[in-house]
């Protein structure tokens with residue numbers, strides 16, 4: 276489902292060069308529930324940005340959901356991303372002027388793969404699935420952090436991608452709410468989605484079947500764990 280081979284990424288800044296990923300390789304199978312851990316600045320977000328095609332590797336091979344990302348131009352990448360990956364961020368990134376349902380509808384409009392006549396019902400079903408059936412008309416500023424993140428997860432599912440990527444999705448939530456969001460990801464994994472989650476948290480209480488750790492841009496471990 277996801278394969279990185281010897282990926283390198285360097286940021287060129289005024290202050291010099293930052294070698295953020297060093298010969299990073301990993302492989303994730305369809306249906307995996309992956310956790311990525313590492314200290315601040317270790318390269319976790321950089322890795323996710325390469326997997327989602329938000330940023331490009333300077334060398335190495337990146338194959339995700341059947342496409343070689345290095346061979347796609349920007350518009351091909353946008354189409355590929357729309358059908359392949361749903362992305363969840365730490366700070367939700369909901370559009371503040373749209374209701375919960377409209378945030379999800381907007382994601383469908385951008386990609387255009389869900390037939391127009393099915394979109395509204397699909398948005399409502401997704402809100403149902405994340406436990407927010409009664410909040411579809413609420414605007415982001417009327418929702419709690421956990422509710423906002425549920426809307427963001429529903430939005431990530433808008434176009435039914437096989438892969439969900441989340442960068443510290445519970446980094447801004449209290450532990451009880453955080454547990455609920457992790458449970459939601461677990462349910463989605465059970466339903467067949469491949470999940471890749473970056474976390475700062477102690478992972479003792481999380482359930483996953485793969486864990487990668489990054490240190491200074493190097494993917495160090497690749498331990499198999501029972502889910």
Ligand SMILES: Nc1ncnc2c1ncn2[C@@H]1O[C@H](COP(=O)(O)OP(=O)(O)OP(=O)(O)O)[C@@H](O)[C@H]1O
Pocket residue numbers: 286287288293295313314315316317318319320321322
């Ligand atoms: N756009 C950028 N321009 C320059 N340097 C960057 C950029 N993005 C990240 N970096 C640097 O690359 C390295 C890896 O950053 P990255 O954001 O991937 O780390 P991270 O593991 O996600 O950290 P955090 O846990 O704090 O989110 C860091 O040294 C960071 O300062």
Ligand SMILES: [Mg+2]
Pocket residue numbers: 319320321442
């Ligand atoms: Mg980060």
